[in-house]
Amino acid sequence: MPAKLSDVARLAGISKTTASFALNDEGGTRGISPDTVMRVKAAARQLGYVPNQASRFLRKGRQHLVGFLAPNINDSFYASIAQGIETAAEKHGYQVLFGSTFSNIERERRYIESLVARRIDGLVILPTDIKAHHLDLLHHHHVPTVMFRRRAVSRRKCKFMTFDDVESARLPVAHLAARGCRNIGLVVETQLALPEWLSIILDARIDGYRRALRDAGLRFRRDNILEIGYSGSEKHVTATVEKYLNSRKPDGLFAIEDLYYLRMKNALDRLGLRVPQDIKVVGCDNSYYCPYLSPPLSSVVFPQEELGRMMMEELEGMIGGSRGPSGEILLPPTLAARQSSK
Amino acid sequence: MPAKLSDVARLAGISKTTASFALNDEGGTRGISPDTVMRVKAAARQLGYVPNQASRFLRKGRQHLVGFLAPNINDSFYASIAQGIETAAEKHGYQVLFGSTFSNIERERRYIESLVARRIDGLVILPTDIKAHHLDLLHHHHVPTVMFRRRAVSRRKCKFMTFDDVESARLPVAHLAARGCRNIGLVVETQLALPEWLSIILDARIDGYRRALRDAGLRFRRDNILEIGYSGSEKHVTATVEKYLNSRKPDGLFAIEDLYYLRMKNALDRLGLRVPQDIKVVGCDNSYYCPYLSPPLSSVVFPQEELGRMMMEELEGMIGGSRGPSGEILLPPTLAARQSSK
DNA sequence: TTGAAAGCGCTACCAG
């Protein structure tokens, strides 16, 4: 239905060949007379001609299409990464096909197959299970791939990028120590039934916490770690936190998620503990509401968009052949210091 | 490089034609001997054959690809919609190409052209400017299109879906009135220099606010409307809010964004106003932290994923020809009533 | 400076 090259050619009274050259005229390598070029371009405009990428690809072999597979997009973490990928992709003339795996192996497999069928030029993926068989399909079809977050021992050589998880805890705890805290607590998620990859991250963070304490000459105590989850009623959480605050009497806290601090607020208020005078707090993820809390919450910031951008740049390099297919890059987080840890 | 149909056919010792039918065997319409089917399938598996969508499309004329264009994806509002679209798309065997326009006309134009070039089957778009010329391209290429949010007078017939903005204010204000509030304030963004489409939404909300007041037999007073923005220092905002609270003495508040309530918290605390005893509050957007605030914040919830899903379903219908190309659908928001308005 | 024709990988018509 839409106009095709032959229509344009006919209207311009010229052959397909010449029309094609006239339109894709790259610096006049092929000497087409200026007059012809004008005529063809005019005809194209008149017909609203837009070349068909699919058939173009069939000849040229490049789709200018990459995929991004993550658990879901409805999550500011992945969404920010997606944004970074998309921005970088656009700059290089690529478009991004997004798919949510919901961490479901079968769904992920279907997606990978579809993407391969579309002959995407590259893929950024947060694999559900790095050992899954369907990832071989990518390798077999020579799809340049960048993986992130799911670190695990793997026999496969691949390109891996993520945040430096150890540093993400060391940094804020060192910051609290430098502010004079001597008894710093760590607030984490409940540890039962954590998926493997998450517990790898958690371990790294606890490691960073230990390291910062050691560097500051402070002692690590396992019962300074408080477990809070998403679940658990308001009441239950408040009680747990109160007990913890009363028995441990921390003067500093690093919460592994900003939200955990929000959930502690109640208990803090009830015990009359003022932030930051009585207890200094740093959260993690730099949620968009941090600056608006009172006092504004200091938080660890992961450069998510930056990671997305870097992954796309890396992918672009792999596609173009200027970057190898394996290697590991860790991106360090930074700290947004605000009132809550002053 | 990857195996193609002819490779499979050769390995199975059979022609391309038969191989094709063997693989796409739709309920044996075309009678291929079971033995042949087996052989072909085995060959395909052995070679890791994945059909090339681009060439398939060239023959069949359906990409099973739709586009989604929004200002950005790094925003929980659009991300949720994207999630809904993606979920519904996957169900129907479609994939989603995402692009951020950053509300930049030129960028949007480029994207639309690329999407048309890819011969997407349909598009969901939040147009930057509904009057922009490049939207004609979609019409000209018969791309089924669903628009959302940017409502404006338009000569173009199109499919439009969005939330019921009037209701999004009427509902919470009516709720507050039912809880006994007699002097309900409205907290909105600063109104200077709002883009047209946003001020259309704001007007609708003020309208809803008025309507709820009238229904409850309460008087509308323009100075019960408090303007807060994203910008403005903590201090400045607190001062403004304190002045407002002191002079207007509201016993109920509807904040047009959850965040505005967060920004008011400081002033509320300083004046010793307890929520919900002294003043009841309802926010808007049902941000993920609402249940975790103390007290948990009541909030208007927009069914964003649902909207995304519906738009995709609608699009699917348009593509299949079972739905017309125009019409307008409003989705009503609901209320998550929590402690803050008890 | 231009054009005829081959062919990218696939499907589907028609003939065996």
Added chain:
DNA sequence: CTGGTAGCGCTTTCAA
């Protein structure tokens, strides 16, 4: 039941 062949819309080689 099976296979030759045309052609989807484009690029590109080669010849004029």
